[in-house]
């Protein structure tokens with residue numbers, strides 16, 4: 581079963597000025613798909629298009645797996661200045677209609693995991709960049725969705741937080757959640773992704789497993805993802 585199927589013919593910010601073209605891929609239940617490509621290639625535009633945040637989209641996007649469809653973890657934290665971490669978490673819980681017992685249980689686990697228990701009643705404007713990013717992850721993980729769309733998670737997180745995040749993501753994948761992860765950190769992407777979608781200049785230039793991508797890039801059987809990326813872009 582696919583938790584996400586994307587068939588975008590065209591999408592962009594202004595009418596008749598498409599930024600991406602012919603972008604098609606899927607994310608199966610339990611799969612992690614790495615969305616990779618150079619700066620300005622169209623990764624964020626693809627993510628915005630599939631989340632329904634762009635007006636000029638031609639094509640179809642289908643979410644599978646029933647309720648609690650999708651959690652989006654943005655690269656730039658989105659936060660309310662006058663709300664504490666705990667209040668942000670409560671807001672997310674109410675948006676996703678979690679009942680209070682489930683909310684408290686998950687909220688406690690997530691605060692513990694990301695070592696933010698001491699910070700729950702603080703305003704996030706006083707948090708470091710990494711702490712703000714952890715806050716976005718906590719909020720994203722709370723509803724236990726079928727699909728996670730995660731934008732560049734590795735840049736602000738320290739090694740310990742990265743490991744905790746990946747551990748949690750793996751647990752979620754075992755439960756059947758799929759993940760679409762946009763990133764520039766290719767060695768990590770290579771290690772954790774089941775498949776890749778490589779975007780360049782607004783369109784998909786390669787896709788599939790690492791072996792598929794190596795073949796499409798005419799790279800050798802041991803070539804790292806970085807070399808394939810370089811060859812294809």
Ligand SMILES: Nc1ncnc2c1ncn2[C@@H]1O[C@H](COP(=O)(O)OP(=O)(O)OP(=O)(O)O)[C@@H](O)[C@H]1O
Nearest residue numbers: 593594599617618619620621622623624625626764
């Ligand atoms: N709000 C916007 N309005 C108009 N054009 C935009 C807007 N945001 C991005 N673009 C254009 O869309 C193209 C693709 O940008 P996009 O942000 O999707 O790239 P990206 O692959 O996410 O890059 P990066 O790795 O740098 O984040 C670029 O040419 C960019 O200038």
